[in-house]
Each structure stands twice: as C-alpha cells, then as structure tokens.
Amino acid sequence: MTDGTPMAISKKLLNGNKIFREKYAKLMKDLATNGQQPKYAIIACTDSRNDPAIIFQLEMGDAFVFRTIGALISEHLGSDNEDALVQFTDAHLAFYSNAMSVPEIIIMGHTGCGAAQAIATGLDHKQISPWLIPAGEKALKRVKNKIPDTETDSPEFFKALEKEMVIVSHEHLTSYPIVKSAVENGSLKVTSLLHELPSGNLYELNADDGSFFLTNAKDFC
Numbered sequence: 069m070t071d072g073t074p075m076a077i078s079k080k081l082l083n084g085n086k087i088f089r090e091k092y093a094k095l096m097k098d099l100a101t102n103g104q105q106p107k108y109a110i111i112a113c114t115d116s117r118n119d120p121a122i123i124f125q126l127e128m129g130d131a132f133v134f135r136t137i138g139a140l141i142s143e144h145l146g147s148d149n150e151d152a153l154v155q156f157t158d159a160h161l162a163f164y165s166n167a168m169s170v171p172e173i174i175i176m177g178h179t180g181c182g183a184a185q186a187i188a189t190g191l192d193h194k195q196i197s198p199w200l201i202p203a204g205e206k207a208l209k210r211v212k213n214k215i216p217d218t219e220t221d222s223p224e225f226f227k228a229l230e231k232e233m234v235i236v237s238h239e240h241l242t243s244y245p246i247v248k249s250a251v252e253n254g255s256l257k258v259t260s261l262l263h264e265l266p267s268g269n270l271y272e273l274n275a276d277d278g279s280f281f282l283t284n285a286k287d288f289c
C-alpha cells in the first residue's frame with residue numbers, strides 16, 4: 069500500500085477509528101503525555117458479548133484486559149512450573165500487579181458461554197480441544213459430582229459449569245505467588261464475576277462458600 073488506499077481493513081473499522089480519533093483526542097493526548105495508570109486488570113471470556121470495556125463503560129486507560137476462552141486460568145503449581153501457559157499468565161500478572169501496581173483484578177465469565185458447553189459435551193476439535201478440555205476438566209468433574217443426575221448437555225448443567233469455571237479460575241489466579249502475596253498484604257483485591265446475558269447483571273463470587281450474589285441487590289442465586 070503506497071497511496072493510503074485501504075487494502076484489507078473493513079470500512080466499518082475505519083469509520084469506527086475515525087470516530088474514535090475525534091472523540092478521544094483529548095484523552096489520548098493526556099494518556100500519551102502522562103502515561104497510563106489502570107486501576108483494574110480484567111480477565112474475561114473472549115466471547116464478543118462479554119466485552120469488559122462496554123459492560124463496565126470503561127474509558128481508555130482504565131483497565132488492562134486479558135481474555136481467554138471461558139476466562140479460564142491455568143493453575144500455578146510451584147516455583148519450578150515450566151508450563152508455557154502458566155509462564156504466559158504469570159508474566160501478565162507480574163506486569164499488572166507489580167510493574168503497574170494495579171489494585172484490583174477481576175475475572176469475568178458469563179452465561180451462555182460456548183466454552184462451558186464445549187467442555188460439558190466433550191468437544192472434539194483439532195485445535196480447540198487440546199487446550200480447552202484439560203483446562204475445563206477440574207470444573208467439569210466438580211459439577212458432575214455436585215449434580216450427578218443432571219445430563220451434561222442440559223442447560224442446567226451448562227449453568228452450573230459456567231459458575232464452576234469462574235470458581236476454578238478464581239482459585240487458580242490466587243495460586244500465583246505474585247497474586248497471593250499482594251492479596252495477603254492488602255495491596256490487591258481479586259473479584260470474580262459471572263456476567264448474565266441478556267440482563268447485563270453481574271453476579272459476584274463469594275469465594276468462601278462458592279455462592280454467587282447479584283452485586284447491585286445482594287440477592288443470592
């Protein structure tokens with residue numbers, strides 16, 4: 069491309085970028101001059117309906133966003149853990165909570181999650197399954213134990229698994245030494261949520277008992 073003619077990027081994206089450059093000109097200038105100081109790191113399912121910036125109405129510079137299928141986090145199993153995914157996650161967490169002093173990490177799964185359905189029904193996919201099925205195995209086993217008489221391909225099972233995936237990700241996240249020590253010394257808070265489609269309601273995990281409560285009304289579900 070030599071003449072400035074767009075070759076591949078779609079018109080919708082280019083138009084969006086034009087609006088963005090106009091709308092955010094001042095904020096971007098401030099952020100470019102003064103740097104970023106995000107107050108949140110958000111780990112969310114990659115689903116297009118689970119976009120933290122939109123769900124929380126965030127501004128540029130407010131949050132780091134780390135997205136994985138199902139908002140699943142690998143468990144940290146010790147200092148000599150050489151698992152590439154653990155190292156990948158550890159590097160991001162170090163950046164958020166150490167280098168950038170982010171005071172709050174949020175995990176956000178969601179209802180109607182395709183990852184939960186894939187895990188529950190044992191998706192057989194050449195690229196997706198080798199990571200997703202083992203990543204969801206712990207949550208799947210727990211749900212099978214909790215509701216043994218429920219069919220694994222039923223909406224009730226999917227719903228339970230969506231919650232359990234958030235619980236397991238919360239446990240795994242807090243298994244990382246950098247997160248554990250920051251939580252213990254009070255410099256970091258970890259909040260885990262289930263975003264409900266289509267209401268947009270957020271259910272927060274009570275990590276002490278594995279229950280979820282509606283954050284704006286404190287109704288338990």
Ligand SMILES: [Zn+2]
Pocket residue numbers: 113114115118137138139178180181182183184
């Ligand atoms: Zn999802």
